[in-house]
Amino acid sequence: MKHFTLSLALAACLTLPAGVSAQSGETLDLTEAQMEELVRRSYQYVAMFNVNQKGALDPDNPQNTGGYNRVKPNTELADHTLRVIARPNNDTLYTVAMIDVTEEPVVLEIPAFDSTYVSLMVTAYDHYVNIPMSTTKGDFDEPANILFFSERTPGYAGEPVEGVDMIVETTGDFVSAVFRIMPHAAEPERLERNLAAMRSVDVEPLSEFLGQGGDKAHVRSWGSPRVVGRNLDLRADTARFPPYGSDFEIFEDRFIEVMQFVANHTTFDPNDALDAGLLAVLEPLGIQPGKPFDPDTAPEIDGDELRAVAQRVATEELAKFGDQDFLDNNLTGLFQPKGQISLERQVFQSVSGPIGQPADQALYPAILTEDGVPMNAMHDYEIVMTAEEMPPVNAFWSATLYENETGFFIPNDRFKYSVGENAGFKLDDDGGIRIVIAAEQPEGVPEENWLPINLEDMDLDIIMRLYAPDLERYESWSAPIARKLN
Incomplete structure (x- = not known):
């Protein structure tokens, strides 16, 4: 208290x-x-x-759904034109459903996926994160239907509905339901199966789901009338x-x-x-x-x-990316459901780039510099991991470069912002990797492992994403450091 x-x-x-x-x-x-x-x-x-309004309504957001109770499958990795959310993701594909339950319950219809990693994240205005489905929980092998409602949804109080596999009471009336999908870009046939699944995700008001032709009168007849409050x-x-x-x-x-x-x-x-x-x-x-x-x-x-x-406050929170003690003590406690996160962590995650997933789904370690000074685009940097130092993941990992102040991708002609299995990488013969951040591609560095920058006075940060992390191994693992080359 x-x-x-x-x-x-x-x-x-x-x-x-x-x-x-x-x-x-x-x-x-x-x-x-x-x-x-x-x-x-x-x-x-x-x-x-x-975030939620831009996801549903912003015409300048290439990933917007065009309104609430609509779905947008984003079948290409995000690029630098995405400027509606800080530190966006460039290593998975997204399907976004923006849901409004102010008039009646809404059903999200979900196909099966053929992917090592898929998760569904649901978040209202309060920024508490819920993961009702994930491959880490054994989901997405079969199609499923989820019904969403809030305590203000008229005429419905959580009763079972035929054809609905899961019922979720949300903490808000307007929520984002976001699928993260590992597309398996290096496997063309598997990629196409996952793209087809993304396109088949659908969202319907409950009256339409039950074939009532949009007539909502029947919703209020279930059980006793629901008190929806002020x-x-x-x-x-x-x-x-x-x-x-x-x-x-x-x-x-x-x-x-x-x-x-x-x-x-x-x-x-x-x-x-x-x-x-x-x-x-x-x-x-x-x-x-x-x-x-x-x-x-x-x-x-x-x-x-x-x-x-x-x-x-935002400046103070962003500075914590350079505080290794803070990261060590707080990284695994971010993006939690309601009642399971402190105010300090909630402020940090909301400033630094909503929205993310809890530690059992993904971890977001920052890569710091050898001398503790923030990276700057006036210099080149390298990040080296041996095979033994590779991230402890059960799915996959990535490292993404951002401009520090805005948290956006750095525009470049190659549309290259991250290194990872889906955005592209090349391992050494021994299973390790060398990533270079530089204005020009260094000799001997594979193009997949080069993150381009412009030679200017701009602070940078680079964040890793570890999907389905091995939390036991993570306890003894340390994120790599960035070494200045010139």
Whole structure:
């Protein structure tokens, strides 16, 4: 209950001008410490609001689904045109389903896959990560149907449905259901089978799944009427989302509007410390679940200052990539379900590049430099692993290069951003590998193992992904280091 007590204390000391209520439209006087508490407790929601909205609605996102309750199979590896999420993945293929359960339950129809690694990750605005299906659990050998609903979905309370194999109650009304698929790019026939499976993933409202032609009246007839709480009168407003954008834009321009919308479409547990802490610091701002947002009466906060605090918090969190002790103590505890992750870890993962998977599915060790100084594109670097030093995985691994400040891929004519089985690599005769980061391909380095950069003053970072890691072997394994060549 440590976080809960802290939040209540901070909420209690919010200084409002005399006679001013949180509904008056006046500017609230918050200290820097109070603003930092707001930022740290809300960052996961701001980040995932942006991620999910871009995944469903952003026309500039080449992987967007074109709306909610739609599916987009991305049958090519991501490239530098993907600029909607920090530190994206370039080693698996994605199929993305954006799901909206505000009107009725939604069924995700899943085919079988012929792949060493496939996982399904489900995440709402709260950025808690759930993996309902994975090859590590023995899934995807046979087709399956999953039904999604939330506590606000009208007329349904989790009853069994014929033809549905799994029922999942989500913690939010708008969720991303993301498949990661190892495509087996070096095996053409197997690749084609997996691409065909990706294209056959479908999502349907329950009424359509049951062949009711879109008539939702039958949904409400199952069992006793469902109490959906204070959000029922907001049903007509669910199609109108506040504007999305960058995290810092939200903090600066529309923090209260976005967080009120998030609160209306998220399930909070009063016995959960992080939920209670968030609601405690939001309440003095007039933000409560089930309350419509009124721009004429909503209080205001200093957006410039809140953005500055958010940028400072982000800088502090990104610096932790260079803190080996922090990584050693926290890496295996990221991307967890609700109730299984601390606020510190939640802030770090939300800043550094949502969204990822828990340690039993994937690990994300950073590759640090020999001298501890961040990599810079004014220099070339090499990363060497012997056969004995290769990552401990049961599926596959990759190493991906990013521009540090934005977390985006570095544009290049070769469309090469990572080294790994699916993006391409070549092992030495002894089973090891040498990866080189350089503006020009070094002599003797296979093209597959060269990560190109532009010669400029730009900080870099490189992150490994270990899929289906061997957690026992990982305990004694160390990530390789990057050595400066010039």
